[in-house]
Amino acid sequence: MINEQAITSADKTFFLLRRDIVEGEIPSGAKLSETELSTKYAVSRAVIREAINRLESCRLVERKANIGARVVALTPQGLVELYEVREALEGMAARLAARNMTDQEIADLNALLNQHFQEVKGGESYYQEAGDVDFHYRIIQGSKNQHLTNMLTNGIYHLVRMYRVQLGMAGPRVTTAFDEHRHIVQAICNRDEELAEMLMRRHITYSRKNIEQKLAAQAGSNRRQQA
Amino acid sequence: MINEQAITSADKTFFLLRRDIVEGEIPSGAKLSETELSTKYAVSRAVIREAINRLESCRLVERKANIGARVVALTPQGLVELYEVREALEGMAARLAARNMTDQEIADLNALLNQHFQEVKGGESYYQEAGDVDFHYRIIQGSKNQHLTNMLTNGIYHLVRMYRVQLGMAGPRVTTAFDEHRHIVQAICNRDEELAEMLMRRHITYSRKNIEQKLAAQAGSNRRQQA
DNA sequence: GATGTCTATATTGTCGACACTTTCCCTCGG
């Protein structure tokens, strides 16, 4: 979907590290030792440093001078902050998409939605991950705003995915999210910027509350386990 | 105001380079040769590379593998895109500030505004640069959202400044902007999130239109000069 | 026993050299 191709060795290492961090193979909060990683990925420390720098600009790791880099900690607070930013940016993306998407692009988006509908009806619930991402990605692209697109796809998107994966979001909210998607596309189709933004913001707010609930439930079960 | 202190040599080089780019000493669109810069700033290429990487995450330069880095081009299109992002993020910041600022912080903000008012009345019009930045910075901080704050102060802010400096914005819009600031603070004081966000977005939209006008005027005079 | 200091160790920051890619220009063939 997102077409990234590695040219340099640093690119490859960056992609590998990013995947390992997002998937949780390198756990949240872990220290990233340059020497250790350079042996593990069989590249020089310079390459590792470059990769870590890029991970830092994605906000997936935090670096301190002379101390080192750690994978970001996943906290309820951080999740809320992330979704607040996402609400602002994707809301604007929906507004701009309503203004700037071509009729053809909107038609394609509708077709995608119908396809998802068939899949959901057929009982496939992989919708959440692939379909949801695909939907949001198209609207982001539809904004035709390069800044916005980069911020969301290079930065925030991977962090959102990290939260989802590591908190085990396989949850429901599939069909309701589908309806919300439909209404957003309808607003874009009507070139109603105001409504498109509002619906997208609500959609993201709902999504946030959904995740917060699970987070709270999980925290509860953890407490019970510890007791 | 923004308290950044350089620890490593890469930090210092990054700050120097950023200043030179924002102020236009290294012109927009210029190529950043690593070897050249390493002699100019008297550091190794590794340091320059690290600095350039950070400039890239600020979106002040664009890098291509095996080709090199260039200072971003300043275009009317890019300005519009930048302000659209700014509108989304600072609008959200104002909303969150209305929710999260302490009464003390709001009181301080009001005091700052009164001080600015005295200065404006006294005919000092340096307001635009220092005062405006200070005002926006406090609201961004007031959002208490670390993500948002980093995005705005580390990334977008410097780009905005680059446009302003290099397009020669010493312009008017001082007193009107001041009134807009007052209304925003009033909304925050009333804890009216909705209004605070709306007013901030309008404020930024006005500011954008103001710059766009100047940009158009400047383009016009350029055409006349060339003719 | 707690605290502070000093040394040893490990890790990050910086450097110069080499490998690879791109670019430019010169030559050759049409």
Place this chain on the structure above:
DNA sequence: CCGAGGGAAAGTGTCGACAATATAGACATC
């Protein structure tokens, strides 16, 4: 005269080594 091919030349990517800084542990002191 123009386009294709083939080297230098310049620039970026990668590497291993050294320097500077932080961490951990032992030891002395209060």
